[in-house]
Amino acid sequence: MHERRRKFWGWGWEGEGLTREELKLLDPVWAKRLGVSEFEITPPPAAEEISLRLPRIAIPSSLKEVCTIDHYERLAHCYGQSFPDSVRIFQRDFSNPPDVVALPRTEQDIVDIFDWCGSTGAAAIPYGGGSSVVGGVEPPRSEHYQATVTIDLRNLNRVIEIDPVSEAARIQAGTYGPALEAQLKPSGLTLRHFPQSFEFSTLGGWIATRSGGHFATLHTHIDELVESLRVVTPKGIIETRRLPGDGAGPSADRLFIGSEGIFGIITEAWMRLRKRPTFRAGTTVRFADFYKAADAVRVISQAGLYPANCRLLDAQEAAMAGAGDGRHALLVLAFESADHPLDAWMNRALEICGDHGGEWDRTALEKSGSHREGAAGAWRNAFLRACYLRENLTARGVLSDTFETAITWERFADFHSNVKDEVQRVISKVTGNRAWVTCRFTYIYPDGPAPYFTFVSMGNKENLLDQFYTVKRAASDALLKHGGTITHHHAVGRMHRPQYDRQRPELFAEALRAAKREFDPKWMLNPGVLIDH
């Protein structure tokens, strides 16, 4: 039987994506919004039309079983899933492929691959699902490295052990989201960490990038779910202790959580689980005023209610997701529990919404699976299908991306209007076309939200990359200038380096470099990510 393969030029499996019917519905909507009569569509590349540079190193016989120079594997590991990655793919630019793709099956394989990279002067790129949107898995262009070996962890894909008493599991880092939950399911336990990229990203990638899951409050990042870690560094293996909490000095786990593959490869982790929820209460609330809605969300976040879902979409974003009328902001609100009914929590949250001008359908409060229906259902469906949008928008020459941040509540309103205005102005100047900049909150904290912006405008295929970088620089600078962070959960990678370097205290950068020298003395792992020599 033919094994299914991931697309090398976009999201998902080969043969999957937006259907012809979906595109037939979407095309006129996009054309109207972007002010064009129709699109000129560039077809995706075929593997046969691309020729790759010959590998610059030869695989030693001892590693032949775990390394490959297969054309398709090398193609599929050239890029992550960022907008510039997609543009370069549609431009057929595969000028800097990895020389070798390694597929280790054991920690010893990783040790051997590191030894080989060290002796040949190759860079080693840890690779989970390759869903990085910040250039985290791209081979370096530096002359300093003789070659690039991308280390794909997809064969480390098992839940090894489940502890039902403490509700935790020992899981290999290359396990993709669906396989991870499927292996946990018979135990009745779940990790319940659902980034939008869940289907094609891995546990190790989530930990290495401090990814954000579906919880809007409390367990927003993966960090809180990590109980202990095992990491193979070029200098040796580190394993931390399984503990529910630990006050013994700075946390070793925290040094590796968010380290983006620069210190070592996370091979497995004990993760905190929970029982699958059986109680649910959810609804959507409309607000005529986005800032009043934000105020309601602030009060909810400070009331100790901790909703699982508290996503506020501005009016345009709600309309684009097919969930709103274009005049009202929409709050998708939900509570979940495996232990108790949630009416009291929901009623109090709705009372707060009412105090801030929110309106909701009082007959449609749902208790179980109906979050898949109505406005919340429409938003959820659009959210899941959105992963396939990028390749279709790039093919049409649309300039479109997202950027995310966090800011304290007292600065939010000014921050939001300044960032939105500045980015909108730059896009219109760059493209000469109408620009849409929308905002939603993905995560909220008692002291502030994590606003997530989306921008769309009709670009010019001839210089789409230049247009993108001008807008991206302006957006990133605006986030910093107005007091936010360069990223709340998309990580730093190579793309956010200029702003990360400015936001991070220099003495801390020195400490990171010192740690890097200790774990990776030959500086082979993921050069260009987080720090330089």
Ligand SMILES: Cc1cc2nc3c(=O)[nH]c(=O)nc-3n(C[C@H](O)[C@H](O)[C@H](O)COP(=O)(O)OP(=O)(O)OC[C@H]3O[C@@H](n4cnc5c(N)ncnc54)[C@H](O)[C@@H]3O)c2cc1C
């Ligand atoms: C459509 C889409 C939706 C997304 N939605 C979300 C979202 O909801 N929340 C969110 O947080 N992010 C999201 N992302 C970004 C991305 O999915 C996350 O950063 C994710 O955590 C990356 O996981 P991965 O397994 O794909 O890692 P990769 O992309 O393969 O790698 C990411 C980084 O981690 C390093 N790395 C990977 N595995 C390991 C390991 N085992 N040990 C050490 N280093 C490693 C890599 O070298 C790289 O620097 C989205 C991306 C896309 C394209």
